[in-house]
Amino acid sequence: MKYNMCWDITSKCNDNCKFCYRNKIKKDLSVEENRKILKNIYDSKIINKLTICGGEPLIYKxxxxxxxxxxxxEDISLSIVTNGIKLAKYNPEDGKFVINEELINKLIKHFKWICFSIDASSQEVETLVSRNNLHVDRIRVILDYLKEKNLNVNIKINTLVCKQNFEEIPNLYNFISKYEFIKRWKLFRYLGENNSENINKYFEIDNINFNRTKDFVNNIKNDNIKININDIDTYNGTYIMLKQDGTVEVSYEGKLKEVLDLKTDDIRQIENIQEFNKEKHKQTHGINF
Ligand code: SF4
Structure with missing residues (x-):
């Protein structure tokens, strides 16, 4: 069996979203330490999709x-999730963004998929979701640049669905569907793992509004873009999370559980981890957790 892996290569970030649940306690590894881990992943032949995320992966030196x-x-598909801040620098003097062409070209060279996180087409709503107040303009500038240059890219969009933005989802769809190279859109319900009660109250979306959003999304007819909306019960049990300190976590009975440490362990051992196999079994049999 082959698995998807999401690698939080760093917990550092150049944005400060309130809903973020990245683990700031675990320390990043050096390039040398990560090289051993990457080699283990590539050699293992059990990972077919590797997504580099964080934090913001582009600030990992x-x-x-x-x-x-x-x-x-050849058979591993490499993706990256970025907030885009390093790709377009804002110049307050003329109010314009300067595209970092070199970095964009590097991304295109290394990654099959480049994924941007965006939660609204209006900055007003995006600010409510708590990303920085240039986010929507910045992502628009980057997408327009890719379109204008006619670069050969596959773009994916990740969207958080929460109390603050669910009404904006149709507008966001209109915005992203203008770009033909956006071929995937993944929406995630706000889950609030590790966040305080106050933050959860601000973001948590009730079932009625979430199901309305889900109906809207599921009724979109667009062959160019593959759309998924993830609820609490649609977590993919075959997803492996590699944290920035080299530890591997799987979701077990609704909680994250550390099962391996790739600084010393081999990723192939995951197949013998009882908790991981139980979650796979639940998925296969459609049991929610
Ligand atoms: S951009 Fe991502 S990693 Fe950074 S603070 Fe926001 S949610 Fe967290």
Whole structure:
């Protein structure tokens, strides 16, 4: 069996979203330590999709050195999730963004999928969701640049669905569907793992509004874009989470459980982990948790 892996290569970020549940306690590893881990992943032959995320992966120093130091097997699809801040720098003097063409070209060279997180087409709503107050303009500038240059890219959009933005989802769809290279849109219900009660109260969306959003999304007819909306019960049990300190977590009975440490363990051991197999079994049999 082959698995998807999501690698939080760093917990550091250049944004400060309130809903963020990244683990700031675990420390990032050096490029050398991560090289051993990446080699283990590539050699294992059990991972077919590897997504580099964070934090903001583009602020992990040595990311491209790491990727360039080991040849990626053909059958592994590599993706990255970014907030885009490093890709377009805002110049307050003229109010314009300057595209970092070199970095964009590197991303295109290394990653099959580049994924941007965006939760609204209006900055007003995006600010309520709590991303920085240039986010929507910045992502628009980057997408327009890719379109204008006619670059060969596959773009994916991740969207948080919460109390603050669910009414905006149709507008966001109209916005992203203008770009033909956006081929996937993944929406995630706000779950509030690790967040305080106050933050959860602000973001948590009730079932009625979430189901309305889900109906809207599920009724979109667009062959160009593959759309998924994830509720609490649609977690994919075959997803492996690799944290920035090299530990591997799986979701077990609704909670994250540390099961391996890739600084010393081999990723292939995951197949012998009882908790991981139980979650796979639940998925296969449609039992929610
Ligand atoms: S951009 Fe992502 S990692 Fe950074 S603070 Fe926001 S949610 Fe967290």
């Amino acid at each position: 040595g990311l491209f050195d790491l990727l360039e130091s080991i040849e990626k097997p």
